[in-house]
Amino acid sequence: MASSPTPSADSRNRAAALREALATRVVVADGAMGTMLQAQDPTLADFENLEGCNEILNITRPDIVRSVHEAYFAVGVDCVETNTFGANTAALGEYDIPERVRELSEAGARIAREVADEYTASTGEQRWVLGSMGPGTKLPTLGHIPYATVRDGFQANAEGLIAGGADALIVETTQDLLQTKAAVLGARRALDALGSDLPLLCSLAFETTGTMLLGSEIGAALTALEPLGIDMIGLNCSTGPAEMSEHLRYLTRHSRIPLLCMPNAGLPVLTKDGAHFPLDAEGLADAQETFVQEYGLSLVGGCCGTTPEHLRQVVERVRGTVPAARDPRPEPGAASLYQSIPFRQDTAYLAIGERTNANGSKKFREAMLEGRWDDCVEMARDQIREGAHMLDLCVDYVGRDGVADMEELAGRFATASTLPIVLDSTELPVLRAGLEKLGGRAVLNSVNYEDGDGPESRFAKVT
Known part of the structure; x- marks a missing residue:
């Protein structure tokens, strides 16, 4: 586990x-980073022959990175994001340098910290640094990369950002809820390891289809x-403001x-020049002013295609204003990758499909024992069609490798089922494998607490 001196006063x-x-006013962040860097024509040598790896510039050309931060602070933004969007295991792995995650994260945060302190x-007036944690290039839900590898890589990312002086961490442009959870929990581990208590922000990317890349609805993401x-x-990202209203x-x-x-800055239009x-x-400023007034936003900024001029006008319109009051009505529930299911149902009961339980269904157990995974999935789909609200998944059976069975079936159910899953086991490793x-947000069932082993410690072991 990483260690560090106690955070400074x-x-x-x-x-x-x-x-x-x-908590009290509208805070304005910066806009696009990548296009601003590329506009200064860094050389292949600047990239250490890793063309397109913008995070390398934190080491080789800090002057270029610094100039971008300066351009945004000069127009009055409150905070800038670090040049660390790709400083994660998956993205740097594409360049065969995943071991440099923490180094490049810390370097990016230090540059932004220096500029912020100068403007302060x-x-x-206090200026802040948001530590950018981008999504990477691999989706754990689709089996591109193990969950634990993603989580640990984001922990290194966050540790570097914290050490470099970030004032908050922002998990952004997320496309896969499992990747998002890995990033959030990796960041949380870093904060705990370094004894820090920075704000942790999460920003999702929704496509023009109205869902995240893998089909997740906004309710599933929030749940x-x-x-x-x-x-x-x-x-953030993916679309312009018009597509974000709903x-x-x-x-x-x-x-x-x-x-x-x-x-x-709107939906991109492809031209011969890109x-x-x-x-x-003015259009961005209009939209953000409307969002602040109608939806009570506390933090606004820009993403792809936005420039210092975009943010200058946003600053003039909304910086320091008080966002509209909100009266949220939360809906407690569980979620699959795709949708949220409230615990409170109009039917007055919550129906949990039990026919994907190896102890309760002989048909399911035999399919599992014989490795007929498609048949197991079809039994889940049958219960969806019959009106279940959630699906119970239990693979516990004497003599079987429960972890392997859970990895196989939970991985398949994650994308094959639109319903939340109830993970049903008395074995912590099996529950962990499912999570x-x-x-989405699963429900845990059948955990037996031992003497002196309370819910908090058991939950920590699972997550």
Whole structure:
């Protein structure tokens, strides 16, 4: 486990001031990073022959990275994001340098910290650094990479950002709920390991289809992520503000925690010179002002295609204003990868399908013992068609490798079932195996507590 000196008083004070600002007024973040870097024509040598790996510039060309932060602070934003969007195991693994996650994360945070401190000193107003944690290039739900590998890589990412002086961590542009959970829990492990208490923000990417890349609805995302202890939730990237309204409307009605939004400058239009983002600065400022007034956003900014001019106009419109009051009505429930199921049903009961339980269904048990996984999945789908609200998944059977069976079936159910899963086992390793395959919010059943072994310690062992 990584270790570090106790966070400094300055670090604690900055984090506390950021929390206070987010709770009382609209805070403005920066805009696009990658296009600003590329506009300065870094050489192949600057990239250490790893063309496109922007995080390398934190080491080789800190002056370029610094200039981007300066451009945004100069127009009055409150905070900038670090140049660490790809500083994770999956993305750096594409360049065969996954071991440099922490190094490049820390370097990126230090550059932003230096610039923020300079502007704090020159303006007399606190400026903050958001540690960017991008999604990577592999989706654990689809089996591209193990959950634990993703989680541990994000922990290294977060540890570097914290050590470099970030004031908050933002898990952003997330596309797979299982990847999102891995990032959030990796960040939480880093905060615990380093004795830090920075705000942890989470920003989701929704496609023009109205769902995340793998089909997750906004309700499933909120149900799965809010209980993990994040401080803020919202949207960024993928679309412009026009396509985000319905998702923000859902969040303002149901989210207990504050909201953020950092849209692209509209939907990209492909031209012979590449992608063009059509939304001008006034259009972005109009949209963000409306979102603040209608949905009570606490943090706004921009993503792809946005420039310092876009953010200058956003600052003029909303920085320091008080967001609209919200009266959220949370809906406690469980979630699959795709949808949320409230615990309170109009039918007055919650129906849990039990025919995917090796102890309760001979047909399911025999299919499992014979490795007829498709038949097991079909039994799950039968219960969906018959009106179940959740599916009980139990693989416990004497003489079987429960972890292997759970990995196989939970991995299949994650994408084959639209319903939340009830993981049913008395074995902690089996429950852990299931949780590491499910992107939604599962229900745990049948855990027997031993003497002196209470719920908190048992839950820690599972997660």
